Amino acid sequence: EAGVAQSPRYKIIEKRQSVAFWCNPISGHATLYWYQQILGQGPKLLIQFQNNGVVDDSQLPKDRFSAERLKGVDSTLKIQPAKLEDSAVYLCASSLGAGVADEQFFGPGTRLTVL
Amino acid sequence: AQKVTQAQTEISVVEKEDVTLDCVYETRDTTYYLFWYKQPPSGELVFLIRRNSFDEQNEISGRYSWNFQKSTSSFNFTITASQVVDSAVYFCALRGYGQNFVFGPGTRLSVLP
Numbered sequence: 001e002a003g004v005a006q007s008p009r010y011k012i013i014e015k016r017q018s019v020a021f022w023c024n025p026i027s028g029h030a031t032l033y034w035y036q037q038i039l040g041q042g043p044k045l046l047i048q049f050q051n052n053g054v055v056d057d058s059q060l061p062k063d064r065f066s067a068e069r070l071k072g073v074d075s076t077l078k079i080q081p082a083k084l085e086d087s088a089v090y091l092c093a094s095s096l097g098a099g100v101a102d103e104q105f106f107g108p109g110t111r112l113t114v115l
Numbered sequence: 116a117q118k119v120t121q122a123q124t125e126i127s128v129v130e131k132e133d134v135t136l137d138c139v140y141e142t143r144d145t146t147y148y149l150f151w152y153k154q155p156p157s158g159e160l161v162f163l164i165r166r167n168s169f170d171e172q173n174e175i176s177g178r179y180s181w182n183f184q185k186s187t188s189s190f191n192f193t194i195t196a197s198q199v200v201d202s203a204v205y206f207c208a209l210r211g212y213g214q215n216f217v218f219g220p221g222t223r224l225s226v227l228p
Contacts, residue, residue: 001205002151004157005185021132028213033215040217040220041220041221042119042206042208042218042220042221043206043216043218044218045162045215045216048215056215091160093160096128100148100211100212100214101148101165101167102161103162103165104216105162106152106159106160106161107159108157108158108159109158109159110159
């Protein structure tokens with residue numbers, strides 16, 4: 001079974017530029033998550049989708065971050081404009097459902113460096 | 116509020132030593148799950164174990180074992196006879212009913228040959 005796919009794996013941009021990340025979850029997984037992992041810290045949830053609807057985006061900086069999951073499968077996360085503090089690894093995860101016991105499967109992440 | 120603390124930032128051991136990674140959590144939920152994930156240098160988080168709040172039985176899986184103690188709000192992870200391949204960052208995480216994951220800051224384990 002294919003895992004969670006993410007691209008690109010690495011991205012370097014200058015501050016104030018825009019960037020987009022793509023995630024393809026495991027087939028059949030209804031729930032998709034985007035996490036931000038700053039160096040030396042644990043992942044922090046940015047947004048959770050159930051199919052193509054947003055369940056939780058309380059920690060998403062909506063003035064610069066946006067995400068969508070059209071057709072309830074692939075998802076994109078965009079940052080516009082980027083700031084230095086956005087340098088982090090952006091992890092996508094998916095699970096069958098949104099239940100508390102549902103295991104999340106993580107992708108390899110996209111490492112963003114903002115100069 | 117939910118919180119996970121992993122007091123050990125970095126641990127170094129020599130191969131074949133046993134090592135315990137500590138995890139202490141805070142939650143007001145009575146129903147919750149605890150998880151351990153491994154993050155090797157490749158970056159992908161790998162699921163190791165899930166435990167629900169009603170099951171305090173310790174678990175052993177090969178060289179890995181977990182000790183869950185509700186009385187001290189701890190969920191510690193022991194690797195027996197460590198190997199170089201165990202070198203990674205290990206995260207403890209908590210998920211309450213209707214809540215999302217809260218991850219600890221992680222413990223970087225280096226196993227030296």
